[in-house]
Amino acid sequence: MPTRDRRTVGELLADSDSLARETLLDRSADHSAAMVRTWGQVVDAAARLWAVLPPAAPVRRSEPDLMPRLRQMANGIAASTSAGHWPGPGATDQQLLQIAHNLSRARILVERYGGDVQPTTADVRGDIAAARARIMHTLYVAAHGTALAITEHAKDLQDQLQMDTRRRRPMAQRPSSHEIKAAQALSIRFGVFEQLVGAYVAAHPVTPAVLAEIRPVPQASRLQSVLASWDIQAHRTIVANPDAADLVRVSRIQALIASATAVVSEAAASQGIVDRQVVQRTIPLLDETQVAWSQVARRWAELTSPESRVDPLLVRAASEVRATVVATASNPTGWATPDEIAGRVDLTRAMSALHLNMASSLDVAYLTRDIAATSPTLTAPARQIAMRAQGEAEIAAGQGNTEFEGMTWATERQIAANQLIPLPTPARLGLIKATDHVIASCNRAVAAAAPLEPSESAEIRQPVRAPAIRRSHQVPKMPPQEPAPRGPQR
Amino acid sequence: MRMQQWDTEDVETVAGVVRLLRRAAELSWYKADRGGSRSPHQLFAIGVDAAADEAANLLPRRVRLEGPTPVGHNPAQLLASAEQLLRRICTSDPPSPLRALHSRVSELIWEANSGADA
Numbered sequence: 362m363p364t365r366d367r368r369t370v371g372e373l374l375a376d377s378d379s380l381a382r383e384t385l386l387d388r389s390a391d392h393s394a395a396m397v398r399t400w401g402q403v404v405d406a407a408a409r410l411w412a413v414l415p416p417a418a419p420v421r422r423s424e425p426d427l428m429p430r431l432r433q434m435a436n437g438i439a440a441s442t443s444a445g446h447w448p449g450p451g452a453t454d455q456q457l458l459q460i461a462h463n464l465s466r467a468r469i470l471v472e473r474y475g476g477d478v479q480p481t482t483a484d485v486r487g488d489i490a491a492a493r494a495r496i497m498h499t500l501y502v503a504a505h506g507t508a509l510a511i512t513e514h515a516k517d518l519q520d521q522l523q524m525d526t527r528r529r530r531p532m533a534q535r536p537s538s539h540e541i542k543a544a545q546a547l548s549i550r551f552g553v554f555e556q557l558v559g560a561y562v563a564a565h566p567v568t569p570a571v572l573a574e575i576r577p578v579p580q581a582s583r584l585q586s587v588l589a590s591w592d593i594q595a596h597r598t599i600v601a602n603p604d605a606a607d608l609v610r611v612s613r614i615q616a617l618i619a620s621a622t623a624v625v626s627e628a629a630a631s632q633g634i635v636d637r638q639v640v641q642r643t644i645p646l647l648d649e650t651q652v653a654w655s656q657v658a659r660r661w662a663e664l665t666s667p668e669s670r671v672d673p674l675l676v677r678a679a680s681e682v683r684a685t686v687v688a689t690a691s692n693p694t695g696w697a698t699p700d701e702i703a704g705r706v707d708l709t710r711a712m713s714a715l716h717l718n719m720a721s722s723l724d725v726a727y728l729t730r731d732i733a734a735t736s737p738t739l740t741a742p743a744r745q746i747a748m749r750a751q752g753e754a755e756i757a758a759g760q761g762n763t764e765f766e767g768m769t770w771a772t773e774r775q776i777a778a779n780q781l782i783p784l785p786t787p788a789r790l791g792l793i794k795a796t797d798h799v800i801a802s803c804n805r806a807v808a809a810a811a812p813l814e815p816s817e818s819a820e821i822r823q824p825v826r827a828p829a830i831r832r833s834h835q836v837p838k839m840p841p842q843e844p845a846p847r848g849p850q851r
Numbered sequence: 852m853r854m855q856q857w858d859t860e861d862v863e864t865v866a867g868v869v870r871l872l873r874r875a876a877e878l879s880w881y882k883a884d885r886g887g888s889r890s891p892h893q894l895f896a897i898g899v900d901a902a903a904d905e906a907a908n909l910l911p912r913r914v915r916l917e918g919p920t921p922v923g924h925n926p927a928q929l930l931a932s933a934e935q936l937l938r939r940i941c942t943s944d945p946p947s948p949l950r951a952l953h954s955r956v957s958e959l960i961w962e963a964n965s966g967a968d969a
Contacts (some may be wrong), residue, residue, distance in 0.1 A: 610904070613897055620889045648888035655884055655893075667870075667917040671904040680901045687894055693965060695891035 384506025394448030
């Protein structure tokens with residue numbers, strides 16, 4: 362008979378954190394598939410515990426809740442995992458499972474005994490803040506460990522493929538390029554997860570000195586809240602069997618956010634808040650991202666029919682984003698001037714919210730690609746899509762791919778009635794290619810903007826009015842026990 | 852009046868509004884996409900999209916939205932036509948989603964006639 366678990370909530374959280382650190386010690390590529398399969402359970406357990414903990418600060422002062430965003434992202438990863446080429450069904454990771462178990466056990470304890478805890482005193486609030494910081498830190502480190510394991514795995518597969526190609530092994534015995542791409546995509550998506558949670562961890566570091574310290578929590582800006590809500594809603598809609606019209610709206614709003622990020626970045630550079638040279642390098646990439654999202658939106662629009670409806674919650678979230686971008690960065694004649702924008706919002710925090718969204722939009726792009734690549738139910742009106750399929754087939758033929766030569770995509774009857782027909786393969790490939798372009802441009806934009814990466818933590822650590830955004834080539838001064846900006850350290 | 856009490860004519864009117872708004876959105880996106888990256892017209896086009904989506908979501912899914920493409924190449928005029936139709940059914944005590952749609956379309960007309968899209 363197993364002995365009863367008598368550990369306290371604090372001990373369970375400390376053990377979870379320690380287990381997460383162990384994933385870095387033992388980051389074997391062999392574990393990566395099991396880690397990916399178990400990830401959803403870890404985040405689910407963390408989110409459930411997060412939900413039952415009392416707030417560490419009064420609600421009106423608190424920042425937008427990150428956990429629902431992380432949960433949706435984990436749901437998206439789980440959906441891709443089961444639908445994609447890698448890792449598919451199989452074993453789970455025992456370390457991550459133990460973390461999930463610890464977090465679930467902590468939730469049961471909080472639910473059972475935490476009802477009387479009122480966050481009225483500084484000590485109690487400090488305890489709650491420490492518990493929340495521990496949960497986020499666990500996710501941060503575990504996401505990093507998983508991302509590293511996947512990267513190792515993808516590299517191993519690539520090496521194996523090269524060796525097998527040299528040795529002319531039968532194709533069936535070589536790793537498939539789909540598998541390698543799926544692993545690389547998941548590695549990037551875990552990186553995005555890590556980046557999102559990293560902003561929280563940097564603001565609430567897990568150090569003995571800080572755990573009991575009450576920090577002033579900056580009031581959430583409207584832009585921060587709206588973009589966080591948008592991100593959550595976009596993930597929710599996309600993982601719930603979306604209509605093509607939903608994907609058009611998602612793509613259009615992501616394009617708008619890319620434009621707004623460029624406009625606000627320019628304003629921040631003109632006010633001397635961020636490095637002008639870095640902004641000049643980043644802006645063409647943001648513009649490219651905007652164009653790529655718009656292109657994807659047009660492609661998805663070809664799949665809509667008059668009967669298409671957009672998820673009402675997505676419509677509401679999109680309207681909120683539009684209203685906030687209008688209030689932040691536009692005037693009746695177009696985009697607002699840098700001075701106007703600086704007069705309306707705290708540019709540091711606006712940059713922080715927009716750049717964080719740019720990073721998470723990478724995950725949205727991957728989810729969109731998954732739907733384009735794997736959804737068996739995609740249909741489109743015959744007239745438009747037959748033309749598109751023919752165009753794509755001709756492009757393929759021009760590149761030497763004669764696979765589609767002589768094929769037709771719709772019958773005369775289907776075209777006459779403009780019936781909905783299953784998406785022809787060349788049109789699907791075109792859609793995937795357009796989404797790949799979004800992923801590539803978004804990746805480049807996020808990488809170029811990394812030196813600008815603003816962190817609320819800087820603002821919190823330096824209450825004086827110092828530039829909160831790191832300038833290019835400046836190395837942030839971090840206390841020795843705090844996590845490094847690009848990934849956790851042991 | 853509740854939306855459940857709409858007669859066939861009201862439903863047809865809202866379906867007509869949806870078609871007008873969708874066509875206005877299509878034309879607005881054409882202009883926004885031609886404006887290249889960072890086109891400010893995308894803000895207006897997203898607004899028209901949202902109005903079209905809200906209008907479509909007012910109707911039950913069984914209602915067919917297919918119909919003739921509205922005539923005209925000016926989003927402002929199409930929006931004005933949609934507003935006129937909405938005014939016809941927003942008489943006494945309209946349901947709040949319908950009232951909200953009416954005011955959103957009115958704001959878009961103002962934007963179309965006075966802002967970057969004028």
